[in-house]
Amino acid sequence: MNLTHIAYCGVDCAACPEYLSGKCPDCRQSQWPDGDPCMPIACCQSKGLDCCGLCASFPCPDMAAFYEESEGHRAARQRMLALNRQSVMPVDRK
Numbered sequence: 001m002n003l004t005h006i007a008y009c010g011v012d013c014a015a016c017p018e019y020l021s022g023k024c025p026d027c028r029q030s031q032w033p034d035g036d037p038c039m040p041i042a043c044c045q046s047k048g049l050d051c052c053g054l055c056a057s058f059p060c061p062d063m064a065a066f067y068e069e070s071e072g073h074r075a076a077r078q079r080m081l082a083l084n085r086q087s088v089m090p091v092d093r094k
Helices: 041-048 071-088
Strands: none
Touching: none
């Protein structure tokens, strides 16, 4: 799976209204301020993972509410579930 425009949580940034409006930075290209990391970013980086879908604990309770917030977040969950089932590493980030 190409993760270039897929956030750590699985959201497709190119289709995300918050990203497109500038409210959410591209988590793969931006540096988050210290003390203000997005939970999935902090969690994935601490585990050395490219995204939630590569975690052995996915889907985790910490992300349950997030994945129910919107249609885009539900699609992100499905994207990450598919990746989790494949369990293919390394992930293509081109």
